[in-house]
Amino acid sequence: xxxxxxxxxxxxxxxxxxxxxxxxxxxxxxxxxxxxxxxxxxxxxxxxxxxxxxxxxxxxxxxxxxxxxxxxxxxxxxxxxxxxxxxxxxxxxxxxxxxxxxxxxxxxxxxxxxxxxxxxxxxxxxxxxxxxxxxxxxxxxxxxxxxxxxxxxxxxxxxxxxxxxxxxxxxxxxxxxxxxxxxxxxxxxxxxxxxxxxxxxxxxxxxxxxxxxxxxxxxxxxxxxxxxxxxxxxxxxxxxxxxxxxxxxxxxxxxxxxxxxxxxxxxxxxxxxxxxxxxxxxxxxxxxxxxxxxxxxxxxxxxxxxxxxxxxxxxxxxxxxxxxxxxxxxxxxxxxxxxxxxxxxxxxxxxxxxxxxxxxxxxxxxxxxxxxxxxxxxxxxxxxxxxxxxxxxxxxxxxxxxxxxxxxxxxxxxx
Amino acid sequence: xxxxxxxxxxxxxxxxxxxxxxxxxxxxxxxxxxxxxxxxxxxxxxxxxxxxxxxxxxxxxxxxxxxxxxxxxxxxxxxxxxxxxxxxxxxxxxxxxxxxxxxxxxxxxxxxxxxxxxxxxxxxxxxxxxxxxxxxxxxxxxxxxxxxxxxxxxxxxxxxxxxxxxxxxxxxxxxxxxxxxxxxxxxxxxxxxxxxxxxxxxxxxxxxxxxxxxxxxxxxxxxxxxxxxxxxxxxxxxxxxxxxxxxxxxxxx
Numbered sequence: 272x273x274x275x276x277x278x279x280x281x282x283x284x285x286x287x288x289x290x291x292x293x294x295x296x297x298x299x300x301x302x303x304x305x306x307x308x309x310x311x312x313x314x315x316x317x318x319x320x321x322x323x324x325x326x327x328x329x330x331x332x333x334x335x336x337x338x339x340x341x342x343x344x345x346x347x348x349x350x351x352x353x354x355x356x357x358x359x360x361x362x363x364x365x366x367x368x369x370x371x372x373x374x375x376x377x378x379x380x381x382x383x384x385x386x387x388x389x390x391x392x393x394x395x396x397x398x399x400x401x402x403x404x405x406x407x408x409x410x411x412x413x414x415x416x417x418x419x420x421x422x423x424x425x426x427x428x429x430x431x432x433x434x435x436x437x438x439x440x441x442x443x444x445x446x447x448x449x450x451x452x453x454x455x456x457x458x459x460x461x462x463x464x465x466x467x468x469x470x471x472x473x474x475x476x477x478x479x480x481x482x483x484x485x486x487x488x489x490x491x492x493x494x495x496x497x498x499x500x501x502x503x504x505x506x507x508x509x510x511x512x513x514x515x516x517x518x519x520x521x522x523x524x525x526x527x528x529x530x531x532x533x534x535x536x537x538x539x540x541x542x543x544x545x546x547x548x549x550x551x552x553x554x555x556x557x558x559x560x561x562x563x564x565x566x567x568x569x570x571x572x573x574x575x576x577x578x579x580x581x582x583x584x585x586x587x588x589x590x591x592x593x594x595x596x597x598x599x600x601x602x603x604x605x606x607x608x609x610x611x612x613x614x615x616x617x618x619x620x621x622x623x624x625x626x627x628x629x630x631x632x633x634x635x636x637x638x639x640x641x642x643x644x645x646x647x648x649x650x651x652x653x654x655x656x657x658x659x660x661x662x663x664x665x666x667x668x669x670x671x672x673x674x675x676x677x678x679x680x681x682x683x684x685x686x
Numbered sequence: 687x688x689x690x691x692x693x694x695x696x697x698x699x700x701x702x703x704x705x706x707x708x709x710x711x712x713x714x715x716x717x718x719x720x721x722x723x724x725x726x727x728x729x730x731x732x733x734x735x736x737x738x739x740x741x742x743x744x745x746x747x748x749x750x751x752x753x754x755x756x757x758x759x760x761x762x763x764x765x766x767x768x769x770x771x772x773x774x775x776x777x778x779x780x781x782x783x784x785x786x787x788x789x790x791x792x793x794x795x796x797x798x799x800x801x802x803x804x805x806x807x808x809x810x811x812x813x814x815x816x817x818x819x820x821x822x823x824x825x826x827x828x829x830x831x832x833x834x835x836x837x838x839x840x841x842x843x844x845x846x847x848x849x850x851x852x853x854x855x856x857x858x859x860x861x862x863x864x865x866x867x868x869x870x871x872x873x874x875x876x877x878x879x880x881x882x883x884x885x886x887x888x889x890x891x892x893x894x895x896x897x898x899x900x901x902x903x904x905x906x907x908x909x910x911x912x913x914x915x916x917x918x919x920x921x922x923x924x925x926x927x928x929x930x931x932x933x934x935x936x937x938x939x
């Protein structure tokens with residue numbers, strides 16, 4: 272891995288915030304990209320990402336409709352990481368938005384007080400890389416007690432070959448507010464592209480936020496997403512990750528559950544084929560008492576694709592009366608597909624209910640035969656069983672149009 | 687074409703073990719054939735082979751269904767052509783709704799015969815009617831396939847599916863096993879309502895009891911992979927009275 276020549280490609284990019292210079296310095300000095308010797312990167316090699324050559328081009332989009340899951344949602348569109356006013360909507364009442372490259376002086380203070388605080392920039396190379404070189408991003412604030420009826424979509428579109436994109440977003444859901452976000456990654460003609468995303472989400476007291484991460488940049492793009500969330504008292508946060516495509520995908524999700532009474536849900540589905548590699552890393556950090564976290568990831572893996580799941584539940588001493596559940600279930604459709612799954616529990620409190628588990632199996636042959644004996648073709652039977660397997664994760668998507676989109680995706684993927 | 691099903695010298699083995707050793711059978715339209723036999727005689731293998739389960743090595747001089755080579759067909763083609771197997775152990779499929787699955791099955795069959803999808807209205811009318819026929823509670827039809835169903839509900843669901851798919855030949859694989867008399871009556875009633883001059887049945891059972899309710903035209907005794915005795919419905923009574931030992935002695939003599 273040649274870190275220096277990798278970084279050199281980005282060093283002439285502009286800086287918007289002083290903290291970016293710090294991150295650059297850290298990367299140039301002791302901070303290295305993880306190797307497989309690092310436990311949490313044991314099964315995911317990032318060499319191909321670091322050793323590649325990238326461009327950073329401004330691209331024009333001719334039409335956005337094909338990327339939209341539902342046209343009535345409010346879209347904030349970023350093309351190769353840069354905000355596109357042309358393809359974006361006005362945010363609804365109760366929501367404030369500004370792009371990070373064009374932030375007002377009054378917001379700048381708030382952004383700076385939060386940005387980077389959920390990461391350890393001295394340790395995490397990819398979040399630091401993002402911090403060092405991001406060009407733009409969204410700052411979204413959902414105002415106190417606002418109930419936002421329409422979903423807000425952060426649409427990141429990657430256009431052109433070998434683009435390196437550091438997408439960055441900061442979301443603040445104020446006390447008592449309710450909102451649903453769709454963070455959608457799309458791509459077009461983007462062989463060799465690499466997206467490195469950071470999204471920091473602050474959910475205040477009694478607020479409720481759903482966040483749907485939809486990854487579909489195409490089979491030739493690699494992506495590392497870093498989603499770090501801080502939850503305050505009595506808040507509810509749900510993240511559902513749907514990986515539709517990607518060459519190498521690594522999703523890091525870190526939930527800091529800092530105060531009592533929180534509910535947290537981490538759900539995910541991945542469907543892989545070819546030589547795809549999808550790695551989901553989750554961390555539920557229970558710091559205070561009386562919180563519930565629920566986690567369910569399901570994968571269907573074909574061909575020579577490989578998957579990784581590593582979920583950790585940490586229950587600190589103060590986190591009594593924690594209920595934390597985690598499950599990862601996989602179906603391998605071929606002899607050559609691989610999944611490395613590792614559920615972890617670390618508990619320091621003595622009055623908790625926690626469980627974790629994982630399964631790896633094949634499609635039930637008896638069920639296949641049963642369906643076929645009723646006249647369903649092999650493909651249809653296959654599709655029905657995959658759909659059924661993923662259904663309980665899909666059912667946690669609380670947006671009808673998105674749920675249908677994912678169901679249609681499975682339909683077309685397996686026919 | 688006079689026969690629905692013609693089987694000549696059907697042999698099947700699994701991992702080198704010969705299970706069916708030369709079955710011959712002819713089923714004409716509207717006929718009900720009962721196949722009885724002791725455990726391990728090959729009854730369930732016969733039904734599995736006819737439905738197309740691929741665990742077996744199968745050879746035969748001829749197996750023809752409605753004039754077509756049955757063994758050449760995939761399980762789904764057999765079904766679309768009009769063969770239905772009511773499973774001895776219906777499979778639970780969590781997450782697949784009974785109704786959606788049935789609709790897909792009916793449409794697959796319709797497409798096979800050059801027809802369009804069934805209309806939502808026709809489908810629901812049909813569901814209601816057939817459900818009533820097997821006294822299946824409507825909430826069962828809306829649940830996942832067989833998930834959490836009792837033994838009796840699973841068997842009724844099999845007959846419900848058969849009624850929906852309107853086969854030419856229904857094979858009941860030990861549908862009576864594990865059923866109490868009430869459930870047996872309901873299931874048998876359902877089958878009897880489906881009997882018609884252009885629908886045949888093969889009723890596979892260990893017990894004569896079922897044949898009091900579904901009265902067969904012919905009874906065959908399967909023993910060690912062969913049909914060793916055939917007769918009318920009275921043969922079932924004879925078996926009930928004398929047990930299978932009588933057959934064993936006759937064969938070995």
